[in-house]
Amino acid sequence: MKRIMLLIGTNLAIMLVLGIVSTLTGAHKFFSGSGLDLGKLLFFALLMGFGGSFISLWLSKTIAKWSTGAHVIDTPANSTELWLVDTVRRFAEKAGLPMPEVAIYEGEPNAFATGASRNSSLVAVSTGLLQSMTRSEAEAVIAHEVAHIANGDMVTLTLIQGVVNTFVIFIARVVGWLVDSALRKGGDEQSGPGIGYTITVVVCDIVFGILASIIVMYFSRQREFRADAGAAQLMGSPRPMAAALRRLGGIEAGELPQNVATAGINARPGWMALFSSHPPIEERIAALESRS
Numbered sequence: 208m209k210r211i212m213l214l215i216g217t218n219l220a221i222m223l224v225l226g227i228v229s230t231l232t233g234a235h236k237f238f239s240g241s242g243l244d245l246g247k248l249l250f251f252a253l254l255m256g257f258g259g260s261f262i263s264l265w266l267s268k269t270i271a272k273w274s275t276g277a278h279v280i281d282t283p284a285n286s287t288e289l290w291l292v293d294t295v296r297r298f299a300e301k302a303g304l305p306m307p308e309v310a311i312y313e314g315e316p317n318a319f320a321t322g323a324s325r326n327s328s329l330v331a332v333s334t335g336l337l338q339s340m341t342r343s344e345a346e347a348v349i350a351h352e353v354a355h356i357a358n359g360d361m362v363t364l365t366l367i368q369g370v371v372n373t374f375v376i377f378i379a380r381v382v383g384w385l386v387d388s389a390l391r392k393g394g395d396e397q398s399g400p401g402i403g404y405t406i407t408v409v410v411c412d413i414v415f416g417i418l419a420s421i422i423v424m425y426f427s428r429q430r431e432f433r434a435d436a437g438a439a440q441l442m443g444s445p446r447p448m449a450a451a452l453r454r455l456g457g458i459e460a461g462e463l464p465q466n467v468a469t470a471g472i473n474a475r476p477g478w479m480a481l482f483s484s485h486p487p488i489e490e491r492i493a494a495l496e497s498r499s
Contacts, residue, residue: 243384249377256372264365267321268308268329277310277331287337291349295330298350298441302357304328316340316455320352321361328356344454347438347447354437360430367426371419379411380404420482427484432494445495452495456488 237247271277283289288311295309307320307328316336322328330352337345355361387404435452439445480487 237380242388243381245381248380249373252373252377252380255376256374257369260365260369260372263368264323264361267323267361268327271319271321271329271331272310275312275314275331277312277329279308279310279329290342291332291337294346294349295353298353299356301441302353302437304353304357307353307356311337318348318352320355322356324362325356325359328361330356340451340454343447344451347442347451350438350441351434351448351451354434354441355430357437358430358433360434363430364423364427368423371422375412375415375419379408379415382411383408424482424484428486431485431491435491435495436498439495439498445498449492449495452488452492 237244237251272279280288280292283292291311292309296306299306305326307322307330310329310331312331312333314333314335316333316339318330318332318336320328320330330349332345332349336348340348383400383404386407387401390403391401435445435448438448442448485491
């Protein structure tokens with residue numbers, strides 16, 4: 208339930224920003240005396256849909272550090288930090304990547320990778336994960352996160368999010384215009400939107416945004432299988448990653464902030480699986496074992 212409330216809150220915030228921007232820029236010019244200009248509306252939806260996604264991607268590292276309180280390791284202060292930096296460097300070199308930033312944050316077992324590109328990425332690991340896993344298992348999780356970077360998953364999900372955002376913005380405003388036109392039928396004609404349009408668009412933005420998130424999370428779950436396979440390749444065997452997943456299945460994985468949850472290693476049970484960025488651990492282990 209908490210995840211859904213965060214999702215709804217995020218959608219409301221996005222719609223508020225879109226409303227302010229469209230008002231200040233006169234973006235409602237896709238309305239005319241003859242009705243709705245679908246071409247102008249599509250351009251507006253593309254601009255807002257992809258613009259919002261890429262701004263989020265650009266800010267992803269900054270937001271991730273701030274929201275988790277992650278400490279970036281510039282100079283290792285102890286043997287654990289030295290091991291962590293060396294492990295990330297080893298896997299990055301093996302994957303043909305520039306060295307990512309490496310960070311540690313306080314929390315229950317979890318890890319995530321984020322960043323605007325393969326050349327500007329961050330791998331963050333929680334203290335809980337380092338304390339609860341063997342070195343081999345922790346290495347597998349780190350390899351999994353490096354594989355996310357190597358696969359370009361942050362950019363891929365940004366593009367997918369941009370597409371669904373465009374559809375949400377476009378369809379919500381078409382439905383808003385239809386409802387507004389029906390409410391004003393027989394009344395005063397006007398070129399701009401009325402109150403019926405505004406209310407309908409807000410409701411549709413929320414409802415369609417929730418439905419769209421199911422699509423994005425589906426692609427995110429598929430991405431996890433590829434990252435698991437990438438970890439197995441970097442480790443030279445699927446066994447360490449499978450062992451790490453088994454351990455995670457027996458402990459409570461720490462919840463990540465919403466903006467970096469799709470880059471973590473935890474999953475959601477039950478009907479919430481539709482909104483989960485990760486497949487069930489059992490399915491991931493089975494996929495890894497099929498590679499043996």
